[in-house]
Amino acid sequence: MNSSEIAKLACVSRTTVSRVLNGHASVSEGTRERVEAVIREHNYFPDAAARNLVGKQNKVLGLFIMDVAATSDEYTISRSQFFYDYIAFAIDITNRHGYNLMTTIVHEDSMDDIDRLFQSRSISGGIIMGDHLDQNALARFSARGYKLVLYNQIRRSPASNIIVVNYDNFKCGRLAGEELVRQGHTKIAHVTGEPNKLSVRDRLEGFETALTAAGIPFDRARYLEYGAFNRRSGGYGATQRLLQRNRDDLPTALCAGSATMLMGTFEAIRDLGLRIPEDISLIGIDEVDTAIYTSPPLSVVSTCCEEIAKLTVVRLIELIEQGSVTPCDYVIPKVTLTLRSSISTCKSGSPGSKP
Amino acid sequence: MNSSEIAKLACVSRTTVSRVLNGHASVSEGTRERVEAVIREHNYFPDAAARNLVGKQNKVLGLFIMDVAATSDEYTISRSQFFYDYIAFAIDITNRHGYNLMTTIVHEDSMDDIDRLFQSRSISGGIIMGDHLDQNALARFSARGYKLVLYNQIRRSPASNIIVVNYDNFKCGRLAGEELVRQGHTKIAHVTGEPNKLSVRDRLEGFETALTAAGIPFDRARYLEYGAFNRRSGGYGATQRLLQRNRDDLPTALCAGSATMLMGTFEAIRDLGLRIPEDISLIGIDEVDTAIYTSPPLSVVSTCCEEIAKLTVVRLIELIEQGSVTPCDYVIPKVTLTLRSSISTCKSGSPGSKP
DNA sequence: TTGTAGGCGTTATCAC
């Protein structure tokens, strides 16, 4: 079934069918109704390829999740809670706007999936998130005019075809730090991810700012440890190393830099036989479902995932439909501190050493 | 950049470019290399729309998650753990086969998103899962020849364009029941979802079979309760009602029909002040990440999600590429019982009543 | 081995 057949059945020309389809004004009421009836009757939908060919933008957005190759024994980051939630919201919002979302996991070696989808005009725009995008790729995408939203990748938009949206990483780090300080802690540690990540740097900076403002200098050599940001094992290993290193004088509070790390941190603390919050208070950055079910449930500070999805998708669609905007960057303002029972007030006497 | 320009630059005809692009044999080595060099140099990818227009199937699969309208205060099923995991695996497998996955949440009122995407030839095939698809829609899809995989929707394939893949619902139900029986329980309850769902019926049937085989008649009126299958609140409410109804003589073991319900059941039991497994042993059907972090961690019986994703995606691609297959239905054979500490051996003396 | 011609289904342009 194509527009010629519809035209024949409705006794009009293909042109008129097209006009009806696209809601052009210059069609008489009678004709319009006749055509619409035939269309409905035959369950006709215009061919997307043909439409796309004559120049119309298609209604497809690409969602690219950057992911390093997974080690065989562990989940890929595309299976971490934040991405799950984000994808679900993004699909929903995309659909509500009459678009469809095509999601792709991008590994280091398959970077040109992004080029392929743009150059073949399979998508009209894309959102990139996850692991850090390298500078070369970014410069290429920017130069080629791909309409993109970058999430937590860089701070400022480099070109009018690229919109930047970021989590309020600094504020989340700061609120987490402030809460621990407020409960009287002074020996406060932080485990986080790869420092080439914008989100890692900003969260850490916010965290340090909170401590410094309270007159507690943050001793990085002692209280900071790195692990893979988007792996549970990253949190586990970093926490183990950090507590091991400080085993003679343990910190009384710890902040995990990401939700995924938080779960690893939780397990590491438990496996070392320490109690939360009696021995160590724990807080994380980012929300996770699992944090509700641990015992104790874990406190977190987070930005609303739905807001992020909404902002990224809606701005991208605007960019596509309006052609180009002045370079712009957004930070989602609302940050929420969710207190559960993983933080206790610091008893000034330190808990001393434990293995 | 199009094939004409590439042709000009490589001093050949568009036809030759096309031949190189599609790996046809009859191109001399020299020509092929020259053309490929130009293609690479100009980062050229053939226009997907034009390709699609001349008849080639595109490389896009649709994933349709049927979801009833969400009540404002609760997650949609598209945010339940199983779908999350499935989507992540499905994207991965789809990409590995050179296809892309377009995911859509289908609400009752927007059923014709499926028609639209097929009729506009935006996708070459689709997978349908989630809430129950109504008979009319199914008949329509079948008649129109949409290439589809139905997951946990119906038992038998109705047509050669429709492949049926099911979880081993019966076996999962049976193993869950058997485990509770093995631990000596006789007062065993079951909370599950809408009985119009294939998965609900089969799980329940398997569960009853296990009990009956052990000489324990299953008293549905007493020990069975329904709630929304894909809502945490469904598990919560059903469990509350069931325990309330039996408050004078509580069951000693309970099986939740889905992972999502399981978490609601867990909360309901906890909120009633009962202990797991001392007062009630708990097992669920389906795996969830959260079940690992509860205390105690929850036992589940499940079929491997990755297997399901692999089977659905790979079979769909075969169907697309081979045109049509004889109607076929698959059940994933491997079922795993994951014992954590939520089940205890039944002390023959019943725990008696508790509010 | 390579090139030429025609058509896929739609929309935009121009004429009536």
Place this chain on the structure above:
DNA sequence: GTGATAACGCCTACAA
């Protein structure tokens, strides 16, 4: 208000 015609970029005959 409506219809004819020419693109869009590619692939598949068919011809050389």
